[in-house]
Amino acid sequence: xxxxxxxxxxxxxxxxxxxxxxxxxxxxxxxxxxxxxxxxxxxxxxxxxxxxxxxxxxxxxxxxxxxxxxxxxxxxxxxxxxxxxxxxxxxxxxxxxxxxxxxxxxxxxxxxxxxxxx
Numbered sequence: 835x836x837x838x839x840x841x842x843x844x845x846x847x848x849x850x851x852x853x854x855x856x857x858x859x860x861x862x863x864x865x866x867x868x869x870x871x872x873x874x875x876x877x878x879x880x881x882x883x884x885x886x887x888x889x890x891x892x893x894x895x896x897x898x899x900x901x902x903x904x905x906x907x908x909x910x911x912x913x914x915x916x917x918x919x920x921x922x923x924x925x926x927x928x929x930x931x932x933x934x935x936x937x938x939x940x941x942x943x944x945x946x947x948x949x950x951x952x
Contacts, residue, residue, distance in 0.1 A: 845885035846878045853879060857887075864895050869911045873903045 852875040853859065853867060868876060880896045883889065903909070 845881045848882070851879060851882055856882070861889075861891055861895070864892060865899065866911070868896060868899050870909045871899075872909050873900060876900045876903065 848857070852871055856879065859867060868879065871879070876896060876899060880893065880900065883892055883896060
């Protein structure tokens with residue numbers, strides 16, 4: 835990873851980002867969603883992230899991809915316009931109220947002694 839803050843791109847407006855609904859993308863899908871972006875588009879997303887959320891896991895994914903591009907990788911695969919996978923929350927969980935486990939009553943330890951009752 836390279837820290838090129840001296841050459842930072844000014845933070846774009848949300849509507850100028852190359853990824854639709856960027857703020858609502860699950861982190862788990864981010865690496866796939868940025869694959870078709872070129873270095874310039876990725877720099878826009880990084881500048882936006884740094885000035886808004888500044889989330890380390892997100893910046894790590896974005897900066898790793900930018901470094902790959904700088905080392906000769908080509909934009910490929912993925913689809914920046916694709917919606918997040920069906921059933922995932924914005925944090926990547928596939929749990930829904932319909933699939934969540936039923937809450938169980940708290941366990942209550944009845945015995946306070948190591949001696950058996952009786």
